[in-house]
Amino acid sequence: MITLKINGLETNVEKGTTLLEAARFLGFPVPTLCHMDGLHPFGACRLCLVEIGEGPRIKLVSSCTYPAEEGLHVRTASRRVMRARKMIIELLLASSPQSKTIQDLASAFDVKQQRFRQEFEDCILCGRCVHMCEEQMMAKAIGFRGRGENRSIGTPFDVQSEECRLCGGCMYVCPVCMLRCTYTEPEKAICGGCANLSVPCIEKEQFDDVMCYMEPCVACEITKD
Amino acid sequence: MKESRLSSATEEIVQKHENELGGVIAMLEEIQLQHSYLPESALKTVASETGRSLVEIYGVATFYKYFSLKPRGEHLVSVCLGTACHVRQGALIAKEFEDQLGIRAGETTPDKKFSLETVNCLGACARGPIVLVDGHYFSNVKKTQVSQILKKAREGLDAIDVTTDQRVFPVKLRCPHCNHSLLDPNYLIDNHPAVRLTISFASKHGWLRLSSLYGSNNIKSEYEIPMNTIADFFCPHCHAELVGSSACPVCNAPMVPMTIYGGGLIQICSRRGCKSHTMDLVNSICINCDNRHTCKLMKPEGGVWFCEEYI
Incomplete structure (x- = not known):
């Protein structure tokens, strides 16, 4: 057993527990986007960062990947953590403003302005779908491609992968891309529309073919005409 | 036919690097060297041979800028736009290349x-702007030199000028079995008698003449030998097969041994396109000379020595 302090509260956890699990066990809220129970921690979204250490050795780490250490002092909501977290949310808002999840986060953390160049991406590259595909579906059909600003998630050569079983798991776990089911014009988008995904298309014959990552959602295709 | 040859060559490369750490990158590098880009079918072969998923291989191939998934041209021009080259007008050089070739970077x-591409550093910042063409560096490139660089590339930067290059010298070769001279005085390559051999490959049997200049890669042959073919070599006099015990250090094909007048052994790779060769001077070349005890022109190191020209 490892003894550590989270926000001044002493606790004992099993060896190998991450700081995120320990903090959540004690009831401290730590926001996450890329983390998901059942998938390996990836540390991509950086929302879960917490402050560890004392004195000059204070640093910010992503709690979902950091294992608990003996005698560690963790602060999940210090001023520095909140400032960094707000900045991350602001950046996420700049890239994917239409995501309900990110809008809710911004509202919860009192982010009222967004000072960066506005983009309308439908992916924050958190890698949840990639890990879902690999670890839960054992398919490895999608993955990261490219580097830097050209990094994207998808299948090799942008064609439907032979490994893909059209399970739809990647879409199910995506924290952001709900918009795809609603609108093609991001400026006019109202989020949450994807809730009706199954209604228009379930009776269509092509339903079997379209629950796939690369295709645009057929729900909008059908309701258009 | 072409497809199957491609995949078997790829399989060979995969097997070579299979047990190496970071082997995938080495495999992709070698495949790219062979085809000048990474064909989709080769990536699929790598994936299935290594037991990894295609998306993993594809991720590696797209992550590194060195790899290209599109066919590249014969010559690759890389213009550096790193910080040091940028402040010395590297962008202007890139623009000049774009204008002269009539294409954009990446095309x-x-x-x-x-093929033209821009890169972010070529590791020679003090001498910028740097341009890399087919593995040859050009430093302090000025706008006016661009056309000259392209001209040189067209002529072939790897070509050696056999008439002036100091590293090139003629060798006299003999068959290691029958000791007959392999030189053919009636057939000149590079203005020197050519080395005559008999080769056979894919049920074809004919002559092959090599330049007798050490360092020159010029050959003539009766039949067009496809790249990557491993041929069997024979002596035209005794018809014994010239096959050595060693394998090519580059491509693992068998080496073809020939002896040098005066002692020594030259081995050339039997694979078409592989320029690998070795020269072992068993003893120094003067070892068999009758005048060696009194000679003042001894040449104990390698090469061929026409001392009579100096006497």
Whole structure:
């Protein structure tokens, strides 16, 4: 057993527990986007960062990947953590403003302005779908491609992968891309529309073919005409 | 036919690097060297041979800028736009290349001769702007030199001028079995008698003449030998097969041994396109000379020594 302090509260956890699990066990809220129970921690979204250490050795780490250490002092909501977290949310808002999840986060953390160049991406590259595909579906059909600003998630050569079983798991776990089911014009988008995904298309014959990552959602295709 | 040859060559490369750490990158590098880009079918072969998923291999191939998934031209021009080259007008040089080739960076000319790309550092910042063409560095490049660089590339930067290059010298070769001279005085390559051999490959049997200049890669042959073919070599006099005990250090094909007048052994790779060769001077070349005890022109190191010209 490892003894550590989270926000001044002493606790004992099993060896190998991450700081995120320990903090959540004690009831401290730590926001996450890329983390998901059942998938390996990836540390991509950086929302879960917490402050560890004392004195000059204070640093910010992503709690979902950091294992608990003996005698560690963790602060999940210090001023520095909140400032960094707000900045991350602001950046996420700049890239994917239409995501309900990110809008809710911004509202919860009192982010009222967004000072960066506005983009309308439908992916924050958190890698949840990639890990879902690999670890839960054992398919490895999608993955990261490219580097830097050209990094994207998808299948090799942008064609439907032979490994893909059209399970739809990647879409199910995506924290952001709900918009795809609603609108093609991001400026006019109202989020949450994807809730009706199954209604228009379930009776269509092509339903079997379209629950796939690369295709645009057929729900909008059908309701258009 | 072409497809199957491609995949078997790829399989060979995969097997070579299978047990190496970071082997995938080495495999992709070698495949790219062979085809000048990474064909989709080769990536699929790598994936299935290594037991990894295609998306993993594809991720590696797209992560590194060195790898290209599009066919590249014969010559690859890389213009550095790193910080040091940028402040010395590297961008202007890139623009000049774009104008002269009529393509944008990242594209290939329609005649498949040139591919142009910009890179972020070539590791020679003090001498910028740097341009890399087919592995040859050009430093302090000025706008006016661009056309000259392209001209040189067209002529072939790897070509050696056999008439002036100091590293090139003629060798006299003999068959290691029958000791007959392999030189053919009636057939000149590079203005020197050519080395005559008999080769056979894919049920074809004919002559092959090599330049007798050490360092020159010029050959003539009765039949067009396809790239990557491993041929069997024979002596035209005794018809014994010339096959050595060693394998090519580059491509693992068998080496073809020939002895040098005066002692020593030259081995050339039997694979078409592989320029690997070795020269072992068993003893120094003067070892068999009758005058060696009194000679003042002894040449104990390698090469061929025409001392009579100096006497």
